[in-house]
Structures are given as structure tokens and as C-alpha cells.
Amino acid sequence: MLLVMGLGAQGTAWPDDLCGKLRDGGRYVVRYDNRDTGLSGRVDYAARPYTLTDLADDAVGLLDGLGVGAAHVVGASMGGMIAQEIALRHPGRVLTLTAIMSTAAALDPQTGTFRGSERHPRLVEWDTRQLSEPPATDEQLIQARLDLARILSGSLAPFDEAATREIIARDFTRAGDVTHTMQNHVRAVMASRDRSELVGSITSPTLVIHGTEDLMAPFEQGRALAAAIPGSVLVPIEGMGHTLPAPALPRIASEILRHTSRVGV
Template identity: 40%
Template sequence: MVAETLPVNGIELCVETFGEPGDPALLLIAGGASSMDWWEDEFCRRLAAAGRHVIRYDHRDTGRSTSFPAGKPPYSGVDLAHDALGVLDVVNVHRAHLVGLSMGGALAQKITVERPHRVLSLTLMSTAVGPDKSDEASPRDPDPVWADRRAAVTKIVAGVQELGGLFTADEPHLRRLAERVYDRTADMAATQTNHWCCASGPPFRDKLGTITAPTLILHGTVDPFFPAADAHALQEAIPGSRLVWLEGVGHEFPPAAVWSQVITEIIGQAALRKAH
């Protein structure tokens, strides 16, 4: 289906699906300051071809979703988690396999702890255990660079490269993707600022031990943002979770070189669910 802007929680979120609605639903939850474009089209198509109804969406303040004043977001991490559930509601999905990356992984943890009946399985990528305390909102001034398309695209590409690994896409590919992101985004300054300065909401780390959904942890071996110790701590916190290393991968959306491994592991969660 073509991406649609749909009413969710009093705002509008841009949502796109791949595959057959009758297949088990799989919700992709992107990282902070990231629109759904970073879940690349071909990656989504391959997941759908493996028998999943794939759903991706733009967080508030990204892509074509509702945008708020840069540096002063009137929402918290609680709202971002509720948005993910609202996306499922608006596409008439009651239960889904959740796949969350970085900040999206924290949101997926929160949903699984608080709304376990909505979760078929949980896949956490390039992330860490959820917060153990509440962080207050911290308004900040946005960087003027985000108003200039060329400079912003260059900065986005450099950021991906800095956190990437051995298989990060080449610069022309990243530049094309960053240009697409920029051109789809209502306010790039809000995108690159607001998720980092909104309040986190109540902590839930002490509740991770209650998770019963089959849980897969995918973590890059050269992630410079969340080192190996974070992946091990996450595995210890969630009973029965499996930790699978992505060799040579950094803190990034899955690069094409590991798509086959990542998709095989994600699809394998369904078998675990049936046996659970």
C-alpha cells in the first residue's frame, strides 16, 4: 500500500505496509530521530515475502508525521510508545511481532512490559535495557545546519558512517537515502532535536523480568554506542532471551550484507512463539 497519513492519538502519523494483511503482523519501530525510510524498502519487501504483514511508520516529528516546535516537544517517551500501539490499532492489528532498534528497542520493551497481550514476539536491535529512572524534558535550541538541505544531508551521512561498521552502505547510497529522508520530512530541525530532549516517562527496567514473549536480541559486534556489555545486560534482564551477534555491524539499521541473517532470525521468532 502507498504510505498514508492516518489519525493516531490526536495527531497524524505516516504509515506504510508491505505484504498480505492476513499474514502475522510485524511492526518496525525505528530509532530516535529516524523516519521509516531507514527500514529500507527492499528489507521490508523481503520480510513480507517471508510471510509477514510488515508495518513501518514515521514517529511523530519525523517524515510526514505531525511535527512540533523544534527543541520544545510537548510529549514524552510514553507518547512515543502509545503511538506504536496506535499504529497497530489504526491498521486493525491486535497482536504483532515487534522489532525495535535503538530508541525503538526501548519503546518495544516498554510496550511488551505494559501491554503483553499485544505482543507475539520481541526483537531488539542495537539497543540496551530500558531506563531505570525518569529523565525530565530538557528544551534545547536546534542546530541551524538542519535548515540547509545540502549541509543537513552531509551531516546525516557522516553520523551514520561514524556509528557504522564494516558493512555500512557506501556514501552514494547513504546520500540518496538521506536526501529522501530530508525531502519527506516536515521539519528536520524538529526531527534531529525533539526525541533527544523530551521526557523519558516512568522507568520500567525493573519489570523486564516479567516479559514472557519470545525475545531475540540482535547486536552488532562493533557497536560504538552500546558496547557488548549492554547486550549481555539486556539478555540477563529478559528471561529466556536469545542474543545473536551481527559480525562487523555497528550502531545502525541492518546493512544489506546481513539482511539474510537478520530476516531469518526475525522470522524464526514465530516458531518460538508457537512452541512457547
């Protein structure tokens, strides 16, 4: 099972508890750092631009390196977009597809959100603050990420500021300032094709998991994605935002295990 993480996030953003539940369910779990994240190499985007199709090819290259012919592909957020591209470009490598808090829509450069949705006012406020008062120190960078995490958390569980800060600081220690990563990934998403009409050709059994309180990729994006892929199953998670909160992990793991058990290796 290949886990593909989202914009600016490292492979370690996949919760250990979720990975453990998938492992206990009999899956061999692989999580990794996308290009420009974590311990992977950094890219001068102006000199070497890339799109989500390139990141999809990276993932298939990883499967090649691991000697894996086909995998259950699970993507979160931008990782779900990459997972769609894997299924479109390399259908024989995808046993099943799971997209969590994701979309097939293109990112509108004018609005900063996915076509068909509007940017939430709280995100607009956060965007404005980053532009007017760019973080200048490590602590300010961590605080900015913490503020964003709070906005995206949803109501399923109380926001745990201490634990979230610890995770952000851990990732910062592992890979340094993620501003470069986030900027490049935004460029990659904006430069990528709209998949709204393309995903109808996906033949891999597909599961769409989406929080009802997602402010980054609103729930209608997940509903539209599921409607566009023939035979797909939509699982709403009440109160979940654009995150993977601890109370939702047993349900998410159970749904993924059920979905992937229908297709053998």
C-alpha cells in the same frame, strides 16, 4: 509484524530488502513514522512533552486503527526501547519482541550515552562539531547526517557514501530538516524511565540482535538487555555498527523469521 524505527528516523529507514525478506517469509509488515518524524505531525515539545511510553501508546493506537489485536513487534535503536515499553504496558498486544541495537538503560544527560557505557570519542567529536558549527544549509544538514552515518557504520561492509547520501537526501525531501525531530526524541529519551529493572517482567518471547561494533549503543548494552529478560536469545552480528547494513540483512531476517515462527497469531 510492526516495525518501530529509532531516534529521528522515519519508517522508511527500514531497508526495503529487509521488509521484502520478512514479507517473503509470510509476515505482513507494517512500518510507520513515529510522532515528530516523516509525515507524522510535529510537536511543540515545551507545550506537549512526551516520553517513550507515549510513543509506545502511539504504536498500540496504530494497531487499533489497523484492527490488529496482537503483533510481532520489532524495534531498532530507540524503536527497540519503544518496543520494550509496548511489551511492558500492553503485554497482550505483543506476540514476540525483537530489539535490534537497543538498550534498557536510561540516557545519561551528563555523558550523552546510556548508563553503563561511555560516549565514543568519535561521537563526542561529532557532537562538538555540531555545537560549534551548526549546519545552516540543507547541504550542511545532509553532510552532518552523512558524517554520523559513517561513524556508526561498522566494518561489516565498506561505507557506501553515494548510496547513504541518496537515502539521507530522499528522507530530507520527504520530511524536511530533521533537527527538530532529533532534538525532541533526545528529550523524550532523557525524560523516560530506566527499564533495566523493569524488563525482567516481560513475558513475550524476546530476541536481541546487536552489532559487535555499535558505537551508539555499545554491545554490552545489548548483552545486558538480553540477560535481563528471562528466556531471551542474544544474536551478535560481527562487525555491525549502529545501522542495518546490506550484508547483515539476510541473517537478521532469518533470525526474526525463526523467532516469530514459534508463536502463531
